[in-house]
Amino acid sequence: MLAAAFTDFMQQVVSGLASGGIYALLALALVIIHRSTGVINFAQGEMATLSAYIAWALIAHHSWGYWPAFAATLVISFVGGIGIHTAVIRPVERGSVLRIVIVTIGLLVAINGFVVWQWSGEPQQLQSPFGTDVYDVGGVVVAAHDIGTITVALGIVLLLGALFRFTKVGLALRAAAVNPEEARLVGVRVSWMLGLGWGLAALLGAVAGMLTAPTVGLDPNMMAAVLIYAFAAAILGGIDSPIGAVVGGLLIGVLLNMLSFLSQYGMFDWFTEELRLPMALLIILAVLLVRPHGILGRPEVKRV
Amino acid sequence: MALLEVRDVTLRFGGIVALDGVSFDVEEGQISGLIGPNGAGKTTAFNVITRLYKPDSGEVLLDGSSILKAPAHKIVGKGVARTFQNIQLFRTMSVLENVLVGAHGRGRRIGPDDAYEVLDVVGLRERALFPAAALPYGIQKRVELARALVAKPRLLLLDEPAGGLNHEEVYELGEFIRKIRDDFELTVLLVEHHMNLVMRISDDVNVLSFGRKIASGPPARVRADPAVIEAYLGADDEHDDDEPSPNGTPQVSDTVSDTEREDEA
Numbered sequence: 001m002l003a004a005a006f007t008d009f010m011q012q013v014v015s016g017l018a019s020g021g022i023y024a025l026l027a028l029a030l031v032i033i034h035r036s037t038g039v040i041n042f043a044q045g046e047m048a049t050l051s052a053y054i055a056w057a058l059i060a061h062h063s064w065g066y067w068p069a070f071a072a073t074l075v076i077s078f079v080g081g082i083g084i085h086t087a088v089i090r091p092v093e094r095g096s097v098l099r100i101v102i103v104t105i106g107l108l109v110a111i112n113g114f115v116v117w118q119w120s121g122e123p124q125q126l127q128s129p130f131g132t133d134v135y136d137v138g139g140v141v142v143a144a145h146d147i148g149t150i151t152v153a154l155g156i157v158l159l160l161g162a163l164f165r166f167t168k169v170g171l172a173l174r175a176a177a178v179n180p181e182e183a184r185l186v187g188v189r190v191s192w193m194l195g196l197g198w199g200l201a202a203l204l205g206a207v208a209g210m211l212t213a214p215t216v217g218l219d220p221n222m223m224a225a226v227l228i229y230a231f232a233a234a235i236l237g238g239i240d241s242p243i244g245a246v247v248g249g250l251l252i253g254v255l256l257n258m259l260s261f262l263s264q265y266g267m268f269d270w271f272t273e274e275l276r277l278p279m280a281l282l283i284i285l286a287v288l289l290v291r292p293h294g295i296l297g298r299p300e301v302k303r304v
Numbered sequence: 305m306a307l308l309e310v311r312d313v314t315l316r317f318g319g320i321v322a323l324d325g326v327s328f329d330v331e332e333g334q335i336s337g338l339i340g341p342n343g344a345g346k347t348t349a350f351n352v353i354t355r356l357y358k359p360d361s362g363e364v365l366l367d368g369s370s371i372l373k374a375p376a377h378k379i380v381g382k383g384v385a386r387t388f389q390n391i392q393l394f395r396t397m398s399v400l401e402n403v404l405v406g407a408h409g410r411g412r413r414i415g416p417d418d419a420y421e422v423l424d425v426v427g428l429r430e431r432a433l434f435p436a437a438a439l440p441y442g443i444q445k446r447v448e449l450a451r452a453l454v455a456k457p458r459l460l461l462l463d464e465p466a467g468g469l470n471h472e473e474v475y476e477l478g479e480f481i482r483k484i485r486d487d488f489e490l491t492v493l494l495v496e497h498h499m500n501l502v503m504r505i506s507d508d509v510n511v512l513s514f515g516r517k518i519a520s521g522p523p524a525r526v527r528a529d530p531a532v533i534e535a536y537l538g539a540d541d542e543h544d545d546d547e548p549s550p551n552g553t554p555q556v557s558d559t560v561s562d563t564e565r566e567d568e569a
């Protein structure tokens with residue numbers, strides 16, 4: 001009984017980490033844009049969906065291999081992210097936050113419409129690059145796709161961390177986000193850095209989208225729920241903390257699975273899968289009320 | 305030819321004329337003081353020179369060529385660096401990172417070695433890995449200075465570097481500014497309310513009042529200039545002469561000590 005419970009527990013942890021890895025990627029994208037542009041990018045999910053469709057189209061219609069299509073999608077998404085910043089964000093960047101938010105909502109609708117128009121709303125199948133193998137590790141079923149997802153997510157996070165910490169452009173990106181005016185005076189081209197931030201966010205979204213599609217099926221609305229979980233992750237970790245986004249993503253993935261686990265064993269037996277999304281919203285609300293800057297964010301200090 | 309030439313610069317903010325046809329030169333290798341009562345337009349002049357503000361009319365020439373066409377991010381590449389009256393650091397970044405990013409605009413790659421070199425100059429090597437925001441005010445000012453120096457500027461603009469320092473520290477700051485002027489082959493434009501400091505180390509002083517230049521010349525002459533005394537006395541009306549003035553209104557007389565802004569930090 002206890003051994004079985006432990007196996008079930010580990011099962012939920014493993015699959016929670018896999019979905020959490022995806023939330024972490026998208027949450028990181030949200031944090032990067034929030035730090036530089038100062039808004040939540042509501043189109044982040046749709047941008048990821050579009051990227052996943054591009055990968056799928058390259059594979060299904062143009063007979064590309066998976067990894068070349070993956071790499072090409074990253075490049076296209078990165079450039080596309082910069083393009084979105086230049087074309088629709090930059091013109092309103094100096095305006096109120098509300099204006100930018102409205103533009104990102106418009107972007108959400110536009111991209112969603114474009115995807116349906118281009119590829120129809122029919123669900124499609126994007127394969128997993130890691131195959132469909134499952135392993136039995138002491139009773140815990142581990143899918144190759146889950147292992148691959150966790151590995152890729154962590155790899156990307158580490159790469160990005162190294163970029164931010166150890167490269168000249170990473171330093172400039174952070175400087176532009178923290179203090180744009182002063183960044184300009186030390187020679188940083190701030191508008192480029194903001195564009196670069198959007199490019200990186202789009203790239204992160206592309207990875208998240210390509211890793212999500214194999215498990216839920218590629219369809220125009222597949223990222224809607226993931227975006228909510230990513231919001232929860234970003235808020236929980238601290239909306240301005242990249243590390244917080246990653247920690248928050250993994251936590252949300254595992255926490256929600258813990259509820260499933262506990263309900264299996266009679267606690268919280270009212271909890272069903274339908275309540276996952278409302279739970280995420282509850283977490284957002286709770287964090288905003290109790291600790292608005294999240295676990296790893298810094299409380300905003302206004303200097304008088 | 306002067307290194308920096310400000311020519312007839314006017315800048316209005318709505319009804320306020322922050323700079324009203326201001327002209328002055330800064331000769332290469334000199335320390336040049338820019339003084340005036342609160343609101344005279346000193347910081348605004350810095351903001352024009354560093355391209356944060358665009359003047360309504362006038363010219364700013366560096367080495368004889370206009371810099372008003374260059375965007376702000378190109379200014380450091382032309383050899384102009386500055387510090388701020390209200391400290392502007394990258395608060396979430398470490399001291400070392402703040403200094404490293406200061407070299408961003410210099411094209412050539414400046415590594416941690418160069419950063420540590422200037423940290424030595426300002427005596428902050430041990431604090432290199434501290435987050436900038438966690439440091440005391442006076443230390444943060446030195447970080448700002450290190451960040452400006454690492455860019456190897458020709459012209460260094462210092463906006464009230466003595467703010468928050470005590471009498472002795474102000475004296476040391478004066479020696480320090482002279483030293484970096486020599487060691488880094490700088491030209492310095494210094495905005496400061498500590499009259500004794502300005503008068504002691506400046507080769508040349510320009511005085512602004514309500515956006516206009518009212519005097520210029522060597523320190524001794526400027527300090528005796530009736531228009532200057534008048535400007536400061538006028539500004540002084542609101543204050544008790546003996547009290548440290550909270551907003552930094554300086555005094556021009558010889559008898560005034562440098563202690564007046566001790567309380568600021």
Ligand SMILES: Nc1ncnc2c1ncn2[C@@H]1O[C@H](COP(=O)(O)OP(=O)(O)OP(=O)(O)O)[C@@H](O)[C@H]1O
Pocket residue numbers: 317320321322340341342343344345346347348349389
């Ligand atoms: N961005 C701005 N918008 C509107 N008015 C401004 C702005 N910047 C400066 N001013 C005004 O321009 C005038 C000159 O200000 P400035 O900051 O240049 O004075 P200052 O000589 O640096 O004074 P202080 O010694 O107090 O620092 C002031 O009346 C100020 O209120």
Ligand SMILES: [Mg+2]
Pocket residue numbers: 346347348389
């Ligand atoms: Mg000022």
